[in-house]
Each structure stands twice: as structure tokens, then as C-alpha cells.
Amino acid sequence: xxxxxxxxxxxxxxxxxxxxxxxxxxxxxxxxxxxxxxxxxxxxxxxxxxxxxxxxxxxxxxxxxxxxxxxxxxxxxxxxxxxxxxxxxxxxxxxxxxxxxxxxxxxxxxxxxxxxxxxxxxxxxxxxxxxxxxxxxxxxxxxxxxxxxxxxxxxxxxxxxxxxxxxxxxxxxxxxxxxxxxxxxxxxxxxxxxxxxxxxxxxxxxxxxxxxxxxxxxxxxxxxxxxxxxxxxxxxxxxxxxxxxxxxxxxxxxxxxxxxxxx
Numbered sequence: 001x002x003x004x005x006x007x008x009x010x011x012x013x014x015x016x017x018x019x020x021x022x023x024x025x026x027x028x029x030x031x032x033x034x035x036x037x038x039x040x041x042x043x044x045x046x047x048x049x050x051x052x053x054x055x056x057x058x059x060x061x062x063x064x065x066x067x068x069x070x071x072x073x074x075x076x077x078x079x080x081x082x083x084x085x086x087x088x089x090x091x092x093x094x095x096x097x098x099x100x101x102x103x104x105x106x107x108x109x110x111x112x113x114x115x116x117x118x119x120x121x122x123x124x125x126x127x128x129x130x131x132x133x134x135x136x137x138x139x140x141x142x143x144x145x146x147x148x149x150x151x152x153x154x155x156x157x158x159x160x161x162x163x164x165x166x167x168x169x170x171x172x173x174x175x176x177x178x179x180x181x182x183x184x185x186x187x188x189x190x191x192x193x194x195x196x197x198x199x200x201x202x203x204x205x206x207x208x209x210x211x212x213x214x215x216x217x218x219x220x221x222x223x224x225x226x227x228x229x230x231x232x233x234x235x236x237x238x239x240x241x242x243x244x245x246x247x248x249x250x251x252x253x254x255x256x257x258x259x260x261x262x263x
Contacts, residue, residue, distance in 0.1 A: 008034050011049055015063060022067075035102070042102040043070075050242040069128045081123065083140040089124045090132070091158070092151035092187050094210060094245055109137040111144045114259030115248040119190065121147045129183065152190055162188065166201055173226025174202055178216040186210035186245055195254050207260070208250045209234040213243035218252070 005011040012030050019028045019038055026039040034045040048066050052059045097116050100108075109132040110120045121137075121144075122129040137147060165177045176198050178185050188194065189208050198206060198218050207219040207227070211234045219230050231249070238247040251258045 008049060011052070012036060012045055015045055015048070015067075018063065018067070044102055047242040050240065054242070072128055080139070081136070083142075086123050086140075087150060088154060090147060090151045091122050091124045091129070091154055091184060092119050092148070092190055093122055093129075093184070093213065094118075094186050094189065095120050096245055107134050109134050109144055109147055111148050114257065115246050115250060115261055116259075117246055119148065119151075121151050124183075152192065155184060155187060156191060156193065158182075158184060162191075162197065164198070164201075169226045171226050172223055173230075174220045175230065176201055176206075176218040178218075179214075181214055183213065185214050185216040186212065188216055189250055189252070189257060195252055198252075199254075205251065205253045208252055208257075210245050210250065211235075211238035211247060212241035212245055215241065219249070 005014050012034050016028055016030055016036055019026075019036070023039070028036060028038045031037050031042075034049055036043045036045060048063060051062050051066070055062060094113060094117050095110075097118055099118075099120075108120060110118045113119050121132040123132060132147065137144070159180055159182065162178060163180065165179070167175045167177065169175070178188055189210055191197075194208075195205075202218060202220045204221070206221060209215070209217045209219060209230065215237055217230065217234070219227060221227070234249070235247050238244050249260045251260055
């Protein structure tokens with residue numbers, strides 16, 4: 001990809017050609033904007049496209065690495081993994097419900113969340129993460145709620161000394177930014193200790209924006225102009241960043257996390 005295709009259609013065509021060169025015996029076809037079916041599997045390319053748009057100079061490496069890890073994950077997910085080995089590596093991720101437009105809901109281990117999202121579960125490996133399927137969950141003798149408990153416990157231990165950057169606004173608003181960039185920034189919305197950790201800094205209950213997987217911004221409930229400016233930034237990040245989740249704000253209280261849109 002020496003010359004970067006800017007248009008999404010051309011980008012998808014280029015990725016398709018790479019797949020055909022690497023796997024000539026397998027069937028691959030474009031079935032929609034930034035969407036490919038490869039050997040019967042639906043591949044959404046939007047996240048890959050956004051990654052490349054952020055760093056076009058390294059486009060070839062980004063695409064090759066993305067595809068390599070994708071197929072490595074397929075091989076690992078197809079192999080039985082003992083629960084005793086996987087338990088400490090099970091982690092949560094917040095995903096938009098739209099993932100089920102191209103995935104079979106019944107085959108993905110998940111629980112519903114708020115703001116049109118759900119929580120899926122992955123096995124965190126040194127170089128990649130592998131989604132946990134319903135089949136794998138049943139093989140372990142577990143239910144989604146069991147994975148939820150285990151994954152949140154692991155998340156709390158993953159980076160116990162959470163680094164938070166506090167930003168004050170001239171009009172009295174305040175934001176707390178988490179940017180570990182470890183693939184679990186947005187997932188930290190699920191931490192049971194979150195309200196206790198940030199309520200004092202943000203003067204009580206607060207909003208959290210998770211426009212993408214690697215974004216977490218906690219926001220004081222007021223003043224309105226401050227919240228409005230942050231919502232514009234969230235909207236931009238949601239449309240621009242890889243692995244988008246939601247443009248809506250979450251509302252965090254002592255009792256838990258609520259959505260700000262109707263269920």
C-alpha cells in the first residue's frame with residue numbers, strides 16, 4: 001500500500017487484493033462499503049480504515065499486522081483452552097450493539113449494557129485478544145454473568161494504580177481523563193471502584209464519555225456550556241477514531257452506571 005487509497009471503496013478493494021494474494025485458494029469478495037466476506041466470514045474494515053487514516057505513512061504495516069492478528073485469533077479461538085489457563089486473562093470490552101449486524105448474537109458471549117451497547121468478553125494474550133464464544137463459555141460450564149464477574153475482577157487487577165489526568169475549565173467544569181492506551185480505557189467504566197475514585201474530583205455523580213475503545217473522559221455534570229463543548233468533542237472522536245462505541249454519555253452514580261438515552 002505504497003500509495004494510500006483515500007476513498008473507502010478503493011481501500012476495501014486494496015485489502016481484498018492483499019487477501020487474494022496471501023490466500024489464493026480462499027474466496028473473498030466485497031459485499032458493501034468497507035465490508036468483505038472472506039471464506040464465508042464477514043470482515044468489517046471500518047476500524048482498519050480509521051487506523052490507517054490516522055497514520056497513513058505506516059499503512060502497509062498497519063494492514064498487514066491487522067490481518068495477521070485477525071487470523072491468528074481465529075486459529076486460537078478454534079483451539080480448546082482450559083479454563084484454568086484462561087481465567088486470569090478474561091477481560092471485558094464495551095461494544096456497540098451494531099456489532100450484531102454482522103455477527104451472530106447467539107455465538108458471542110456477552111451481556112446487555114446501556115446506551116445501545118453490550119459487554120463482550122475476550123481472552124487477553126501477549127500480542128492479541130481473542131473473543132470468547134458462547135461455545136467456549138458453555139465448554140467451561142459458565143454463564144455470561146460468571147464471565148462478567150471474572151472479567152471485572154481481572155480488569156481491577158490489570159492496572160490497579162490507575163493514572164487519571166484532571167483538567168479544569170475556565171467556566172468551572174472539570175474532566176478526568178484515563179489514557180492507558182492498553183485496549184481497556186473505555187472498559188474502565190465497568191470498574192466498581194470508579195465512583196469512589198472520581199466522585200470527589202468531579203464533585204459528586206458524573207458523566208463518562210467512551211466514544212471509542214481507547215477513550216475515557218469523565219465529566220462533571222455541569223455547567224451546561226462545559227458539558228456541551230465536551231459532547232461536541234465526543235461526537236468528533238466517535239466519528240473519527242477506530243473501534244467506536246457510542247456518542248452518548250454514561251451517567252455514573254454510587255449505585256452504578258446508567259445510560260443517557262432511552263433503552
